[in-house]
Amino acid sequence: MKKIVLLVCFLSLSCAHGPTGQSIDSGYRLPKYTDETLSNGLQVVVVPNDRYPTVSVALLVKGGASTDPMAKSGVSHLLFQVMQRGTTKYSASEIADRLGQTGTDLDVAMTEDYGWIQISGLSQYQSEIIEIFTDVVLSPSLLQNELERERKKTLAILQKRTEDPDSFAAEAFENFLFGDHPYGRTVSGRPRDVSQISVADLKNAHQRLFRPENLILVVTGDVSDETKKSLTERFGTWKQNGQAPAFFPKVKGPEGVAVRLVHKPGMTQSYLVLGHLGIKRTNPDFIKLRVANTVLGGGFSSRLMNRVRVQLGLTYGVSSQFEARKEQGEFQVSTFTRNQTVKQTIDETLGVLEKFAVEGPTDEEVEMAKNYLMGQFPRSVETAEKLGFNLAVLRLYGVSDDYLKDYMKTVSRVSKKDVVEVAKTYIHPKNLKILVFGDQKAVSDQLKAVGSFEVLEPEKAF
Amino acid sequence: MKLLSFTLVKVVLLMAINAESFELGKLRFPVERKVLSNGLTILVHEDHTVPTVSFHIWYRVGSRDEDRKYTGIAHLFEHMMFKKAKRYPGNAEKILQANGITNNAFTNYDYTGYFEDLPPQKLELVMDFESDRLENLVIDEETFKSEREVVKEERRFRVDNSVQGVLWENLWSTAFTKHPYSWPVIGWMEDLNRIDVERCRKFFKEHYTATNAVMVVVGDVKASKVFTLADKYFGSLPKVDHKRDEFKPEPPQQSEKIKTVKLESKADQVVVAYRIGKQGEPSSFNLDVLSNILSEGDSSRLFKRLVYHDQSAVRVSGGSITPMDPGLFAVFVELKPGVKAESVLPVITSEIEKAALEEVKKEEVEKARNQLVKSWVSSIKTAHGKARGLALNEVVTGSYETLFDDLKKYQEVNPKSILKSAQQFLKKDNRTVIIVKPKKG
Structure with a gap:
């Protein structure tokens, strides 16, 4: 293939999930979609689009890894892996070969708030595609040997995670911030818990998560009437016994500034995450905070980027985000720098945060951020799959579709005063947790100058 | 993450897929x-x-x-x-x-x-x-x-x-x-x-x-x-004569090259690669298809062998990398902590080089084609994706038309043509192996 690895000039600053900005053209309308709730409580969203010969069928499973029982962290993640390895009708081998043969992809993802299981392929094979999907979702065999295989793989990946310092630092920060709350655990679980999970645990997790009223079925692309009918029949009559997922507890974060160093020898760069508790997705200030965050650390001309990268050359990338969740999520700034400039980077980042929390943005910055969010909005729902995903996430959090329909209007109405207020309300430099992932020998003198700090080995950081 | 299966190279053909049934004409857009x-x-x-x-x-x-x-x-x-x-x-x-x-x-x-x-x-x-x-x-x-x-x-x-x-x-x-x-x-x-x-x-x-x-x-x-x-x-900018340097071809490889690098890591990783021809040559299409057969997804040969059956690896990936000048056919394997690359290497090379000894199955070729078409369609669903595909082809091959023509070229690939390309390139003397190992252990 001609496509090969690329060096991209900036780090990707877009959100991986969730809706983003909207068109500057106020006449923009969302593509058509349908939405219904079946008699068993299953919500079904269909976004038709016959421009491309592909279909995708997905389920959003409400209550993701955070609903794992305390001593069973990682069970939802493991369930999603083992579900693909055989059903009462097909063996793991048959599933893989059937899907491979038609060029179909089955993808799963587990997050703190939800799971996502999706099958996508060429529309000419849609009847086979939905048959396998239905079988995987409703009748997984969850065999012991398949569990062992996936368990070993998960444990191996957990052991290797310091090899990816960027995402390791992000996870270690969540543990630092959320502590024993489910948000403080890695989605794929603590190794000691993963080692203990049994087939019965997987079956319980399947009953708990895969319940009609707990799911949103998202069908997108070149879908035939027959496929829609068949999906409604298969999923509409289905019931599940047992308990629904329990709501997870309220978040309580530690107060005051605290510093944690996770030590890995030999690193030539240190990874930094600074932050504190943020907001729930239902917070009415959500959009105002998006505007605020765009000014602070949400794009290439943000204040953080301008100071830390452009003016001082301390890093290749720095960004901030409010990750809004079912419960209170997090606000965080993440970056990395060479070992010699760790303290300087922390100081400069703090300087930008403090000024922003006190003064907020300028008029010009607010207008820029609003236009940016509006201008980029159509891209966030450009394909049927993207729109379908966004609609599902809104349903998960109980946010109306008006969020998307009125996005532009809402953004355009945000005032400078609004943004100054939310910056003051939601950004607290005096309450920051600072996580440093780096070589203790190379950075501890600098960290002493920041304040007292604890040192942990990577294995203890979760 | 995708699926996996537990048999080795056994491909269970459950439905007949007629490659001709793709309306390739539909898979293009006017430029x-x-x-x-x-x-x-x-x-x-x-x-x-x-x-x-x-x-x-x-x-x-x-x-x-x-x-x-x-x-x-x-x-x-x-x-x-x-x-x-x-x-x-x-x-x-x-x-x-x-x-x-x-x-x-x-x-x-x-x-x-x-x-x-x-x-x-x-x-x-x-x-x-x-x-x-x-x-x-x-x-x-x-x-x-x-x-x-x-x-x-x-x-x-x-x-x-x-x-x-x-x-x-x-x-x-x-x-x-x-x-x-x-x-x-x-x-x-x-x-x-x-x-x-x-x-x-x-x-x-x-x-x-x-x-x-x-x-x-x-x-x-x-x-x-x-x-x-x-x-x-x-329009008013000047016309300037450009002649891009033609490079003397890289001298043919005479023998296998192996290099080991030690890092602060947790587990061995290995890449096995072979020097190949350039983009646009018939071999490049054969090798794209073969690469899919070997390492694309959970039904691929190497996934089944290393990740599923032997359980020695956590991930397998690969590609036939063809820039303007001759490139590399590569397979990357991420091993589990404790598994030595040296012990798995013979398995990897024999799985790859088997393609030079016997023809792949017809169903495997059809599978790879379906995967390539699906992945092609996914890449052009956005305006950005279309623009990128056009630009890449215009710059690298000299014509944006290859974005569409490549799909047709895959239809011409068959087990015999793959065998021929595999025999040409997938040889020990043409092989480069890089192993990354943890400093400790």
Whole structure:
């Protein structure tokens, strides 16, 4: 293939999930979609689009890894892996070969708030595609040997995670911030818990998560009437016994500034995450905070980027985000720098945060951020799959579709005063947790100058 | 993550897939092409379904065109393109953002691409901005020095602190010795320190001209408007003769090359690669299909063997990498902690080289074709994806048409043609192996 690895000039600053900005053209309308709730409580969203010969069928499973029982962290993640390895009708081998043969992809993802299981392929094979999907979702065999295989793989990946310092630092920060709350655990679980999970645990997790009223079925692309009918029949009559997922507890974060160093020898760069508790997705200030965050650390001309990268050359990338969740999520700034400039980077980042929390943005910055969010909005729902995903996430959090329909209007109405207020309300430099992932020998003198700090080995950081 | 299966090479054919049943004609979109008198090539695809436009301008310059002593200059220079010009003296990022535009760039062996994703009514602004930096870029000492530090951070991030980065860099620098593909796109650290402002200015003058560029615009615009604006903003730029260096072919490999690198990592990783031909040759299509059969997804041969059956690896990936000049057929394997690469290596090489001993099954070819078509369609669903596909093909193969023609070429691939290509390239003497191991253990 001609496509090969690329060096991209900036780090990707877009959100991986969730809706983003909207068109500057106020006449923009969302593509058509349908939405219904079946008699068993299953919500079904269909976004038709016959421009491309592909279909995708997905389920959003409400209550993701955070609903794992305390001593069973990682069970939802493991369930999603083992579900693909055989059903009462097909063996793991048959599933893989059937899907491979038609060029179909089955993808799963587990997050703190939800799971996502999706099958996508060429529309000419849609009847086979939905048959396998239905079988995987409703009748997984969850065999012991398949569990062992996936368990070993998960444990191996957990052991290797310091090899990816960027995402390791992000996870270690969540543990630092959320502590024993489910948000403080890695989605794929603590190794000691993963080692203990049994087939019965997987079956319980399947009953708990895969319940009609707990799911949103998202069908997108070149879908035939027959496929829609068949999906409604298969999923509409289905019931599940047992308990629904329990709501997870309220978040309580530690107060005051605290510093944690996770030590890995030999690193030539240190990874930094600074932050504190943020907001729930239902917070009415959500959009105002998006505007605020765009000014602070949400794009290439943000204040953080301008100071830390452009003016001082301390890093290749720095960004901030409010990750809004079912419960209170997090606000965080993440970056990395060479070992010699760790303290300087922390100081400069703090300087930008403090000024922003006190003064907020300028008029010009607010207008820029609003236009940016509006201008980029159509891209966030450009394909049927993207729109379908966004609609599902809104349903998960109980946010109306008006969020998307009125996005532009809402953004355009945000005032400078609004943004100054939310910056003051939601950004607290005096309450920051600072996580440093780096070589203790190379950075501890600098960290002493920041304040007292604890040192942990990577294995203890979760 | 996808599925896996537990039998070894046994492919269970459950449904007959007739490759001919794809209506390949449907899998293309109309493109208008125009070349200005100064040689600027313009490609436009109108798509009025979503109010967004993707604007790309790619230059026919990459790390391939660098001087061996100044590796990394193409990419470092790409960073300088975001600094100052005449009509946008350091404020371009703010202006673009204030107009709802996102932008970025990338550098590769063979090309450097810049893009903006914009609301349709902002096309003229983007044309003005892109033509200004092409015509009037200012490269000053102070900005250069600061940006060089940013790029050095990028190198530490992408290579020095990344197992994958180390593996990739060592692969190309071992498999190639003479050709520019032997050095990394991001450059060697000592070369980054050696590059100065003067050299950047010279690089700009030599490579950044309208003649050497390809502009691609996809989305909610009229082609006629694109051509008019392109003429207005780029039409007066001079025509410059460019001749891209032809490199003497990399000398044929005489024997297997193996290199081991020790890192602060947790588990062994290995890449097994073979020197192959260039893009567009029939072998490249055979090897694309074979690569899918070996390492794409959970039904692939190597996944089944290493991840599922032997449980020695956590991930397998691969690709037949064909830039402008001859490239590499590579398989990457991430082993579990405690598993030694040396013990798995014979399994990997025998699975790969088996393709040179016996024909793959017809069903495997059909499967790979379906996977390639699905992945192709997924890549062109957005305006940005379409623009990128067109630009890549126009720059690397000389014609955007190959974006569509490649799909037809895959239909011609069969077990016999794959066997022939495998026999030509997948040989021990043509093999390069890189192993990354933890320092401890």
